[in-house]
Amino acid sequence: MKTQNIAHALFNNWGRRSVIGIPYLFLILLFTVPFLVVLKISVSETDGIRFQDLLSYVDGAVTLKIKLSNYLFLGSDPLYVETYWSSIKFAALNTAICLFIGYPFAYFMARSPANLRPALLMLVTLPFWTSYLLRVYAWKGLLDDHGVFNNILIWLHLIDSPIRMMHTAFSMTIGMVYAYLPFMILPLYANLVKMDLRLIEAAKDLGATPWQTFWLVTVPLSRNGIIAGAMLVFIPSMGEYVIPELLGGPGTLMIGRVLWDEFFSNNDWAMASAVAVTMVGLILVPLAIFNRYQADSGGVRGV
Amino acid sequence: MIAGYIFLYLPIVTLIVFSFNDSKMVTLWGGFTFKWYGVIAHDTEVLDAFKLSLKVALMSATASVLLGTLAAFAMVRYKSFWGRTAFSAHINAPLVVPEVITGLSLLLFFVFCERLFGWPDRGILTIWAGHTSVGMAYAAVVIQSRLLEMDKSLEEAAMDLGCKPFQVFTLVTLPMIAQSLLAAWLLTFTLSLDDVVATAFLSGPGSTTLPIVILSRARLGLDPTVNAIATITVAVVSVGVFAGSLWLNRQETRRAAEQAAAYREGMQHAVAA
Numbered sequence: 001m002k003t004q005n006i007a008h009a010l011f012n013n014w015g016r017r018s019v020i021g022i023p024y025l026f027l028i029l030l031f032t033v034p035f036l037v038v039l040k041i042s043v044s045e046t047d048g049i050r051f052q053d054l055l056s057y058v059d060g061a062v063t064l065k066i067k068l069s070n071y072l073f074l075g076s077d078p079l080y081v082e083t084y085w086s087s088i089k090f091a092a093l094n095t096a097i098c099l100f101i102g103y104p105f106a107y108f109m110a111r112s113p114a115n116l117r118p119a120l121l122m123l124v125t126l127p128f129w130t131s132y133l134l135r136v137y138a139w140k141g142l143l144d145d146h147g148v149f150n151n152i153l154i155w156l157h158l159i160d161s162p163i164r165m166m167h168t169a170f171s172m173t174i175g176m177v178y179a180y181l182p183f184m185i186l187p188l189y190a191n192l193v194k195m196d197l198r199l200i201e202a203a204k205d206l207g208a209t210p211w212q213t214f215w216l217v218t219v220p221l222s223r224n225g226i227i228a229g230a231m232l233v234f235i236p237s238m239g240e241y242v243i244p245e246l247l248g249g250p251g252t253l254m255i256g257r258v259l260w261d262e263f264f265s266n267n268d269w270a271m272a273s274a275v276a277v278t279m280v281g282l283i284l285v286p287l288a289i290f291n292r293y294q295a296d297s298g299g300v301r302g303v
Numbered sequence: 304m305i306a307g308y309i310f311l312y313l314p315i316v317t318l319i320v321f322s323f324n325d326s327k328m329v330t331l332w333g334g335f336t337f338k339w340y341g342v343i344a345h346d347t348e349v350l351d352a353f354k355l356s357l358k359v360a361l362m363s364a365t366a367s368v369l370l371g372t373l374a375a376f377a378m379v380r381y382k383s384f385w386g387r388t389a390f391s392a393h394i395n396a397p398l399v400v401p402e403v404i405t406g407l408s409l410l411l412f413f414v415f416c417e418r419l420f421g422w423p424d425r426g427i428l429t430i431w432a433g434h435t436s437v438g439m440a441y442a443a444v445v446i447q448s449r450l451l452e453m454d455k456s457l458e459e460a461a462m463d464l465g466c467k468p469f470q471v472f473t474l475v476t477l478p479m480i481a482q483s484l485l486a487a488w489l490l491t492f493t494l495s496l497d498d499v500v501a502t503a504f505l506s507g508p509g510s511t512t513l514p515i516v517i518l519s520r521a522r523l524g525l526d527p528t529v530n531a532i533a534t535i536t537v538a539v540v541s542v543g544v545f546a547g548s549l550w551l552n553r554q555e556t557r558r559a560a561e562q563a564a565a566y567r568e569g570m571q572h573a574v575a576a
Contacts, residue, residue: 015468020384023374023439027393030436031405034412038404041411101307108304122548127311129540131497133514134533137521138314141321144525148317178314181307239401241500246521256403256500263407263504273411276404287399 035280042273043067070274080275083253084282090169090254091238094176095184098233099226101177102184106225107218109185110192121189128182136175136246143171143247167249175247176237183236184229191225192218224293231290235283255279315537322530339531346528348516356496356512359427363434364492368484370435371442371491378443379450397440406504409433413505425507433501438491445490449483482551489547493540 044067074080109120127135142148143165150162165171199221203213219226241256248254255275263272322340326333343349374394381387397405413429416422423429457479461471499514506515513532520526 016381016384019373020377020381020390023370023377023443024386024390024393026370026439027397027436030409030412030432031393031397034408035404037412037415038408101310105304105307118548122544123308124311126541126544127315129493129544130315130537131514131517131533133497133499133517133521134318134529134536135314137517137529137533138318140521141317141525141530142314178310181311235399236401239403241401241403242518245518256401259403259407269411272407276407279401279404283399283401 038273038276041270042070042277044270070270071278073271074274074278079253080258083255083258084278086253087238087255088282090172090176090252091234093173094180094237095230095234097173097177098181098184099230102181102188102229103226106185106188106192109189110195117193124182124185124189132179133242136179136243139171139175139178139247140166143174166247169252172244172248172252175243176240179243180233180237183232187228187232188222188225191222191228195221227290227293231286234286238283239279255282318530318533319537322527322534324527324530339527343528343531348511349513349528349532352511352513352516355427355510356514359430359434359512360492360495363431363438363495364488366431366435367438367442367491368446368488370439371487372446372480372484374439374443375446375450378447394440394443397437398444402437402498402500405433405437406501409436409501410504425505426510429505429507430502430510430512433505434491434495434498437501438494441494442487442491445487446480446483449480453479482554489543
């Protein structure tokens with residue numbers, strides 16, 4: 001009996017250790033360590049091909065060599081500064097448009113008959129399961145100079161020659177909104193569908209107009225949904241690569257694409273690493289704000 | 304709302320329509336044809352890439368669910384252990400870090416390893432590792448939310464009735480979270496099948512996945528073979544999602560009916576006693 005108990009405790013301890021340890025080890029090995037490698041390369045001296053060790057042992061003294069020139073270059077080169085700034089602008093614009101379209105969308109979904117809602121929800125998530133890359137590619141066919149929209153407009157005699165839509169800020173914004181709209185709709189819907197409708201009735205009974213009820217009751221109550229949706233759109237759209245590559249043009253600078261070119265075209269690993277490190281810093285800011293809001297309201301159970 | 308749905312579906316519909324277009328110019332209608340499907344059926348680049356994509360997706364979805372289940376259990380069941388906050392940050396980090404960074408950092412790490420140990424070469428293994436590290440984070444989130452809403456008293460009841468911990472897990476816990484495991488598997492499978500950015504960093508010569516082939520063709524311009532691939536993808540996915548939701552619905556109704564029956568029986572016993 002006693003030995004069984006000991007075996008039991010041992011198994012439990014072992015079980016507990018491996019339940020925590022295995023995924024932990026995997027993530028540290030394939031997530032944290034690689035990022036530390038990036039951090040190291042971004043501040044290392046190179047002798048052509050190889051990156052030198054940060055710590056070296058010369059003449060009985062350990063010296064630490066850190067090269068900050070990559071970061072200094074990032075801060076002083078107008079191209080990078082402008083790219084960071086333009087990534088933030090496009091991400092913010094995308095978030096604003098997604099909210100503007102997604103809010104009424106989620107609102108009407110949440111207020112439609114309960115038996116229709118699962119089908120409506122499935123219709124929002126269905127495009128999400130089909131390849132993201134192919135959905136972005138689809139806009140190429142619509143917005144091209146000889147694309148569907150231009151052909152229709154010419155056929156209707158509204159225009160004589162094709163309007164240039166591809167490779168502009170317009171085509172990129174539309175692609176981003178299209179790709180990220182479901183990320184906005186889903187948390188908003190989850191929030192709006194749970195809302196206590198008696199509060200809205202109470203506002204009406206107290207003489208509020210529908211417009212006032214919406215702005216003074218519904219919107220403040222859905223604050224958590226708005227914040228969750230905004231984060232889900234803003235953060236990934238800042239690091240976007242595929243959309244600027246396929247739909248954007250020379251005027252639509254995005255940091256994800258710059259990192260890619262730095263690595264694949266210029267073969268400048270150190271510079272690409274420095275860009276990556278600063279990019280993480282850029283993402284931490286909205287994330288910290290989001291976390292503070294979450295702590296304030298006792299957690300968003302949106303998604 | 305209807306305008307919203309049109310916005311969501313219009314691009315997909317045009318993709319499908321133009322896959323049947325018998326014209327070199329992708330956007331001008333030149334009659335109905337199946338020829339692009341014939342073209343991709345003999346396109347070895349597409350076929351090989353598809354096979355590799357499928358292999359990687361199967362492997363990484365399975366590994367993601369296994370690791371994600373462990374991670375979810377650790378988060379939900381062990382409220383205090385050394386480094387729990389760091390652990391939770393580690394699980395959520397891959398969800399918010401842009402893919403260009405995940406791809407770059409893993410690649411530099413593998414290059415570093417290769418210099419030290421002469422291993423691993425870039426290929427299916429490195430792609431798998433990249434997809435799994437992101438996939439397990441997604442799987443953990445899905446499984447975690449199911450574990451949180453699960454009634455723990457059922458496990459306790461099984462323990463009281465003399466089940467060993469392992470039996471409790473296989474006979475009680477596993478069937479209860481099976482749906483979320485399936486959902487997590489499907490999610491990570493599609494994520495892996497679709498991933499292009501991290502894969503581009505991690506794939507080596509001779510190991511291209513389908514999205515890489517699509518991206519390289521889409522960069523050059525409009526290509527009817529891409530439309531044909533898209534149509535097949537959409538068809539498979541819609542059938543899969545539709546069948547999946549039907550199955551889930553049936554399970555849900557069956558479980559509700561079983562629960563109601565058990566309750567009725569219990570009440571009858573109570574009344575008889």
